[in-house]
Amino acid sequence: MMIEVRDLHFSYGRIRALEGVSLSLNEGAVGLLGPNGAGKSTLLRILLGFLAPQKGEGRVLDYDIRREQAEIRRSVGYMPEDDCWIAGLDAVRFVAYFGELSGMPRREAIKRAHDVLFYVGLGEARYRMIETYSIGMKQRLKLAQAIVHDPRLLFLDEPTSNLDPQGRKEILELIKDISSAKNIQVLISSHILPDIEAVCSAVVILNQGRLAAEGNIQSLRELRFRLYETKIKGDGGVFRNRLEENGWRVEETEDGLTKIFLPEEANIVDLFRAAAETGVQIRHLVRSRTSLEDLFARTVGVD
Amino acid sequence: MTIREKGYSHWDGCLSARPRPWWPITRMGIGLMLKKKPFRFFYYGGFIPALAFLIGIYISERIEDFRYLTRGSQKILEVNPAYFKAYFTSDFLLFMLVVLLAVGGAGLISEDLASNSLQLYFSRPLKKRDYLFGKAAVLAFFILTLTLIPGLFFVVFKLLFSGSFNFLSAFPWLPLSIIGYSGLATVFFSLYGLCFSSLSKNRRYVSLLIFALYLLSDLLASIFYDNSKNPVLTLLSLKINLQQVGAGIFKQKPPFPVPWLWSLFVLIVLASAFLFFLRRKVRGVEVVK
Numbered sequence: 158m159m160i161e162v163r164d165l166h167f168s169y170g171r172i173r174a175l176e177g178v179s180l181s182l183n184e185g186a187v188g189l190l191g192p193n194g195a196g197k198s199t200l201l202r203i204l205l206g207f208l209a210p211q212k213g214e215g216r217v218l219d220y221d222i223r224r225e226q227a228e229i230r231r232s233v234g235y236m237p238e239d240d241c242w243i244a245g246l247d248a249v250r251f252v253a254y255f256g257e258l259s260g261m262p263r264r265e266a267i268k269r270a271h272d273v274l275f276y277v278g279l280g281e282a283r284y285r286m287i288e289t290y291s292i293g294m295k296q297r298l299k300l301a302q303a304i305v306h307d308p309r310l311l312f313l314d315e316p317t318s319n320l321d322p323q324g325r326k327e328i329l330e331l332i333k334d335i336s337s338a339k340n341i342q343v344l345i346s347s348h349i350l351p352d353i354e355a356v357c358s359a360v361v362i363l364n365q366g367r368l369a370a371e372g373n374i375q376s377l378r379e380l381r382f383r384l385y386e387t388k389i390k391g392d393g394g395v396f397r398n399r400l401e402e403n404g405w406r407v408e409e410t411e412d413g414l415t416k417i418f419l420p421e422e423a424n425i426v427d428l429f430r431a432a433a434e435t436g437v438q439i440r441h442l443v444r445s446r447t448s449l450e451d452l453f454a455r456t457v458g459v460d
Numbered sequence: 461m462t463i464r465e466k467g468y469s470h471w472d473g474c475l476s477a478r479p480r481p482w483w484p485i486t487r488m489g490i491g492l493m494l495k496k497k498p499f500r501f502f503y504y505g506g507f508i509p510a511l512a513f514l515i516g517i518y519i520s521e522r523i524e525d526f527r528y529l530t531r532g533s534q535k536i537l538e539v540n541p542a543y544f545k546a547y548f549t550s551d552f553l554l555f556m557l558v559v560l561l562a563v564g565g566a567g568l569i570s571e572d573l574a575s576n577s578l579q580l581y582f583s584r585p586l587k588k589r590d591y592l593f594g595k596a597a598v599l600a601f602f603i604l605t606l607t608l609i610p611g612l613f614f615v616v617f618k619l620l621f622s623g624s625f626n627f628l629s630a631f632p633w634l635p636l637s638i639i640g641y642s643g644l645a646t647v648f649f650s651l652y653g654l655c656f657s658s659l660s661k662n663r664r665y666v667s668l669l670i671f672a673l674y675l676l677s678d679l680l681a682s683i684f685y686d687n688s689k690n691p692v693l694t695l696l697s698l699k700i701n702l703q704q705v706g707a708g709i710f711k712q713k714p715p716f717p718v719p720w721l722w723s724l725f726v727l728i729v730l731a732s733a734f735l736f737f738l739r740r741k742v743r744g745v746e747v748v749k
Contacts, residue, residue, distance in 0.1 A: 306471070306475055307470050334468070335468070
């Protein structure tokens with residue numbers, strides 16, 4: 158098991174950051190989602206061994222999150238969201254330095270720095286001063302320092318933030334390669350849901366310190382709700398109000414479609430019943446594929 | 461530039477806990493400081509007093525050859541504990557140590573704060589004390605090369621030039637005094653530099669603060685002492701405290717009629733305060749923002 162935590166609780170004074178979070182994540186790439194203040198950073202801090210949970214227990218790569226924090230940090234790689242560098246260093250020395258701090262012998266760290274810099278596409282620029290790097294190059298450099306010591310688990314915090322579409326595509330390609338072909342488990346915290354969808358097979362959604370959803374993206378889509386796209390004739394406002402009274406989420410698109418999210422316990426017949434009661438004709442009804450964005454919005458209750 | 465020009469391969473080595481996890485930080489810090497031209501200028505300039513005092517030791521042993529310079533006085537270059545105290549507590553040396561803190565030490569933590577690299581350090585199996593010790597050791601290296609190393613060289617050269625151990629048998633405690641004072645100055649200045657370096661992301665601002673504390677404390681102490689003639693007020697000055705303690709450790713009369721242990725107490729309190737603030741400002745948990 159890559160990560161297994163049970164009943165984690167953590168508070169900053171009166172503010173409850175995590176309340177009874179239990180997870181077990183297996184191999185592959187997993188997306189960690191949640192609105193701001195959901196407890197993602199606190200969970201990452203606990204998993205990296207910076208905070209000890211006030212209640213609950215857990216293991217990361219079979220190391221205890223309370224007692225074996227140094228071993229956890231030795232075995233995992235972490236790519237922070239912010240731009241991080243050390244002024245006055247070239248990429249080789251920078252990456253080798255952090256390899257050494259992870260516990261690699263110096264010569265091995267230098268050798269390995271060259272390899273991972275080639276891997277992330279900075280081979281030609283590896284002797285350039287980091288200050289001269291573009292944002293995209295710095296992002297790749299952060300990835301290189303995170304994998305220099307060949308971690309078994311990689312934490313990536315907003316790996317594609319501030320990148321142009323091409324840079325984003327390349328980073329995602331690398332992450333996909335790392336998680337699928339290199340046998341390194343990846344946990345990605347991101348607000349860019351299409352990125353998570355492109356790379357991850359499973360997600361964990363936190364909301365207000367609690368676990369809102371966890372599991373395979375495909376099955377979560379099926380389990381949580383069904384999405385129907387409809388075209389109606391009649392008073393759309395009344396129809397919409399009626400559906401929302403049932404607790405269903407309704408969205409109207411620019412091209413005149415009405416998207417209706419049916420909860421798993423609801424029946425399609427209820428939809429027709431609501432239409433009949435409000436005098437609306439349903440002219441078009443198609444079962445649609447729900448995106449991760451839909452799942453996220455539905456799970457955490459935001460538009 | 462295409463990505464994955466070379467494939468990723470797993471490393472077959474074994475990651476191990478280092479006996480001295482702070483050492484790579486120290487080695488890198490020393491290297492980066494020596495790359496800075498202004499720092500090199502002042503660092504090498506800091507050896508001028510050591511060179512002058514070394515020449516003084518040579519002259520003292522060859523006094524007959526230099527009689528024409530000393531105009532008959534026998535005592536003008538007597539190498540004794542007072543000579544060592546004069547070196548260690550000279551205004552120039554102490555000022556150069558502050559300059560080194562301001563030019564090099566100011567960036568040790570503030571640059572890490574500005575470039576967010578603390579996140580990278582603490583995502584490694586490093587404890588806060590390893591990080592701080594590694595950074596402090598950078599300053600300690602430069603301070604010790606300007607205090608302890610010249611001090612011990614003076615003793616060795618004195619013995620070599622005199623060709624006997626009379627000097628050491630007359631003052632057997634002197635090497636311990638050199639080690640003691642160098643150690644105290646190193647700990648004090650390292651904590652002083654690191655504490656201020658952790659206060660801001662702006663290295664220039666930190667440099668100014670380091671200078672300001674040293675110079676203003678001395679200025680205030682001088683003003684208060686001149687007005688009141690109360691020697692206790694000299695305890696406000698960092699420089700005077702270091703000189704008082706230096707005099708005490710080398711068994712000399714302190715420059716002001718205040719017990720040197722009081723100055724030692726002031727320095728210990730200040731160093732403790734620096735350490736307290738330093739530990740509060742550098743926090744591993746900030747790795748994940």
